[in-house]
Amino acid sequence: MATGGNAIRGTRVGAGPMGEQDHGHHADRVAVSYWDALGNETVRYFAAGIAEEEIPEIIDSPRSGLPAGRDRENPPAVAKNEPYKTHLAYVKERRSEEEADTILADALTQLRERRGQD
Known part of the structure:
Protein backbone atom coordinates (compact mmCIF):
# COMPACT_ATOMS: atom_id res chain seq x y z
CA MET A 1 0.00 0.00 0.00
CA ALA A 2 1.26 3.37 -0.94
CA THR A 3 0.80 6.22 1.45
CA GLY A 4 -0.57 9.32 -0.16
CA GLY A 5 0.33 12.80 0.95
CA ASN A 6 -2.47 14.67 2.61
CA ALA A 7 -1.66 18.37 2.98
CA ILE A 8 -4.50 19.15 5.37
CA ARG A 9 -3.98 16.30 7.82
CA GLY A 10 -3.79 17.69 11.36
CA THR A 11 -4.98 21.18 10.52
CA ARG A 12 -8.21 22.88 11.44
CA VAL A 13 -10.78 23.33 8.68
CA GLY A 14 -10.86 26.98 7.66
CA ALA A 15 -7.60 27.77 9.41
CA GLY A 16 -6.15 29.39 6.33
CA PRO A 17 -2.63 29.05 5.04
CA MET A 18 -0.04 27.84 7.51
CA GLY A 19 1.68 30.70 9.31
CA GLU A 20 -1.02 33.24 8.55
CA GLN A 21 -0.62 36.27 10.80
CA ASP A 22 -3.87 38.08 9.96
CA HIS A 23 -5.86 36.69 12.87
CA GLY A 24 -6.51 40.03 14.48
CA HIS A 25 -4.81 43.26 15.37
CA HIS A 26 -2.45 43.32 18.35
CA ALA A 27 -2.74 46.50 20.38
CA ASP A 28 0.40 48.30 21.49
CA ARG A 29 1.28 47.50 25.08
CA VAL A 30 3.88 48.18 27.73
CA ALA A 31 5.50 45.62 29.99
CA VAL A 32 5.74 46.47 33.70
CA SER A 33 7.93 44.35 35.99
CA TYR A 34 7.11 43.69 39.63
CA TRP A 35 9.38 42.09 42.26
CA ASP A 36 8.47 40.43 45.55
CA ALA A 37 10.61 40.12 48.70
CA LEU A 38 12.01 36.77 47.49
CA GLY A 39 13.31 38.36 44.27
CA ASN A 40 10.71 36.79 41.96
CA GLU A 41 9.88 38.91 38.93
CA THR A 42 6.38 39.10 37.51
CA VAL A 43 5.66 40.93 34.25
CA ARG A 44 2.24 42.47 33.61
CA TYR A 45 1.22 44.00 30.31
CA PHE A 46 -0.88 47.15 30.03
CA ALA A 47 -2.26 49.10 27.07
CA ALA A 48 0.32 51.58 25.76
CA GLY A 49 -2.08 54.51 26.09
CA ILE A 50 -2.90 53.94 29.77
CA ALA A 51 -2.11 56.75 32.19
CA GLU A 52 0.84 56.09 34.51
CA GLU A 53 -1.30 56.58 37.64
CA GLU A 54 -3.66 53.80 36.49
CA ILE A 55 -0.88 51.18 36.56
CA PRO A 56 -0.90 49.60 40.04
CA GLU A 57 2.16 50.10 42.24
CA ILE A 58 1.68 46.79 44.09
CA ILE A 59 0.25 43.46 42.96
CA ASP A 60 0.14 39.99 44.51
CA SER A 61 2.93 37.80 43.19
CA PRO A 62 1.48 34.68 41.53
CA ARG A 63 4.55 32.65 42.52
CA SER A 64 4.79 33.42 46.21
CA GLY A 65 1.55 35.19 47.10
CA LEU A 66 3.60 38.04 48.58
CA PRO A 67 3.04 41.66 47.61
CA ALA A 68 5.20 42.69 44.64
CA GLY A 69 6.21 46.25 43.78
CA ARG A 70 7.78 48.04 40.84
CA ASP A 71 11.03 48.93 42.66
CA ARG A 72 13.41 45.97 42.38
CA GLU A 73 15.73 47.19 45.14
CA ASN A 74 12.92 47.90 47.64
CA PRO A 75 10.14 45.33 47.29
CA PRO A 76 7.12 45.85 49.56
CA ALA A 77 7.35 44.30 52.99
CA VAL A 78 4.99 41.58 54.04
CA ALA A 79 2.13 42.98 56.09
CA LYS A 80 2.34 41.78 59.67
CA ASN A 81 -0.80 39.93 60.69
Whole structure:
Protein backbone atom coordinates (compact mmCIF):
# COMPACT_ATOMS: atom_id res chain seq x y z
CA MET A 1 0.00 0.00 0.00
CA ALA A 2 1.26 3.37 -0.94
CA THR A 3 0.80 6.22 1.45
CA GLY A 4 -0.57 9.32 -0.16
CA GLY A 5 0.33 12.80 0.95
CA ASN A 6 -2.47 14.67 2.61
CA ALA A 7 -1.66 18.37 2.98
CA ILE A 8 -4.50 19.15 5.37
CA ARG A 9 -3.98 16.30 7.82
CA GLY A 10 -3.79 17.69 11.36
CA THR A 11 -4.98 21.18 10.52
CA ARG A 12 -8.21 22.88 11.44
CA VAL A 13 -10.78 23.33 8.68
CA GLY A 14 -10.86 26.98 7.66
CA ALA A 15 -7.60 27.77 9.41
CA GLY A 16 -6.15 29.39 6.33
CA PRO A 17 -2.63 29.05 5.04
CA MET A 18 -0.04 27.84 7.51
CA GLY A 19 1.68 30.70 9.31
CA GLU A 20 -1.02 33.24 8.55
CA GLN A 21 -0.62 36.27 10.80
CA ASP A 22 -3.87 38.08 9.96
CA HIS A 23 -5.86 36.69 12.87
CA GLY A 24 -6.51 40.03 14.48
CA HIS A 25 -4.81 43.26 15.37
CA HIS A 26 -2.45 43.32 18.35
CA ALA A 27 -2.74 46.50 20.38
CA ASP A 28 0.40 48.30 21.49
CA ARG A 29 1.28 47.50 25.08
CA VAL A 30 3.88 48.18 27.73
CA ALA A 31 5.50 45.62 29.99
CA VAL A 32 5.74 46.47 33.70
CA SER A 33 7.93 44.35 35.99
CA TYR A 34 7.11 43.69 39.63
CA TRP A 35 9.38 42.09 42.26
CA ASP A 36 8.47 40.43 45.55
CA ALA A 37 10.61 40.12 48.70
CA LEU A 38 12.01 36.77 47.49
CA GLY A 39 13.31 38.36 44.27
CA ASN A 40 10.71 36.79 41.96
CA GLU A 41 9.88 38.91 38.93
CA THR A 42 6.38 39.10 37.51
CA VAL A 43 5.66 40.93 34.25
CA ARG A 44 2.24 42.47 33.61
CA TYR A 45 1.22 44.00 30.31
CA PHE A 46 -0.88 47.15 30.03
CA ALA A 47 -2.26 49.10 27.07
CA ALA A 48 0.32 51.58 25.76
CA GLY A 49 -2.08 54.51 26.09
CA ILE A 50 -2.90 53.94 29.77
CA ALA A 51 -2.11 56.75 32.19
CA GLU A 52 0.84 56.09 34.51
CA GLU A 53 -1.30 56.58 37.64
CA GLU A 54 -3.66 53.80 36.49
CA ILE A 55 -0.88 51.18 36.56
CA PRO A 56 -0.90 49.60 40.04
CA GLU A 57 2.16 50.10 42.24
CA ILE A 58 1.68 46.79 44.09
CA ILE A 59 0.25 43.46 42.96
CA ASP A 60 0.14 39.99 44.51
CA SER A 61 2.93 37.80 43.19
CA PRO A 62 1.48 34.68 41.53
CA ARG A 63 4.55 32.65 42.52
CA SER A 64 4.79 33.42 46.21
CA GLY A 65 1.55 35.19 47.10
CA LEU A 66 3.60 38.04 48.58
CA PRO A 67 3.04 41.66 47.61
CA ALA A 68 5.20 42.69 44.64
CA GLY A 69 6.21 46.25 43.78
CA ARG A 70 7.78 48.04 40.84
CA ASP A 71 11.03 48.93 42.66
CA ARG A 72 13.41 45.97 42.38
CA GLU A 73 15.73 47.19 45.14
CA ASN A 74 12.92 47.90 47.64
CA PRO A 75 10.14 45.33 47.29
CA PRO A 76 7.12 45.85 49.56
CA ALA A 77 7.35 44.30 52.99
CA VAL A 78 4.99 41.58 54.04
CA ALA A 79 2.13 42.98 56.09
CA LYS A 80 2.34 41.78 59.67
CA ASN A 81 -0.80 39.93 60.69
CA GLU A 82 -2.13 40.98 64.06
CA PRO A 83 -3.39 38.17 66.25
CA TYR A 84 -7.10 37.81 66.86
CA LYS A 85 -8.33 40.02 69.69
CA THR A 86 -11.11 39.03 72.02
CA HIS A 87 -13.92 41.35 73.02
CA LEU A 88 -12.26 41.77 76.42
CA ALA A 89 -9.01 42.91 74.77
CA TYR A 90 -10.88 45.63 72.85
CA VAL A 91 -12.67 46.73 76.03
CA LYS A 92 -9.36 46.93 77.90
CA GLU A 93 -7.98 49.19 75.15
CA ARG A 94 -10.90 51.61 75.61
CA ARG A 95 -11.21 51.57 79.41
CA SER A 96 -8.77 52.19 82.25
CA GLU A 97 -8.76 50.02 85.37
CA GLU A 98 -10.55 52.76 87.35
CA GLU A 99 -13.29 53.06 84.72
CA ALA A 100 -13.70 49.28 84.67
CA ASP A 101 -14.05 49.16 88.46
CA THR A 102 -16.64 51.96 88.39
CA ILE A 103 -18.69 50.29 85.65
CA LEU A 104 -18.55 46.92 87.44
CA ALA A 105 -19.64 48.49 90.75
CA ASP A 106 -22.59 50.25 89.02
CA ALA A 107 -23.65 47.03 87.30
CA LEU A 108 -23.51 45.07 90.59
CA THR A 109 -25.52 47.77 92.37
CA GLN A 110 -28.24 47.67 89.68
CA LEU A 111 -28.34 43.86 89.83
CA ARG A 112 -28.68 43.83 93.60
CA GLU A 113 -31.46 46.44 93.45
CA ARG A 114 -33.40 44.30 90.93
CA ARG A 115 -33.03 41.24 93.15
CA GLY A 116 -33.99 43.15 96.25
CA GLN A 117 -30.63 42.76 97.95
CA ASP A 118 -28.85 45.77 99.33
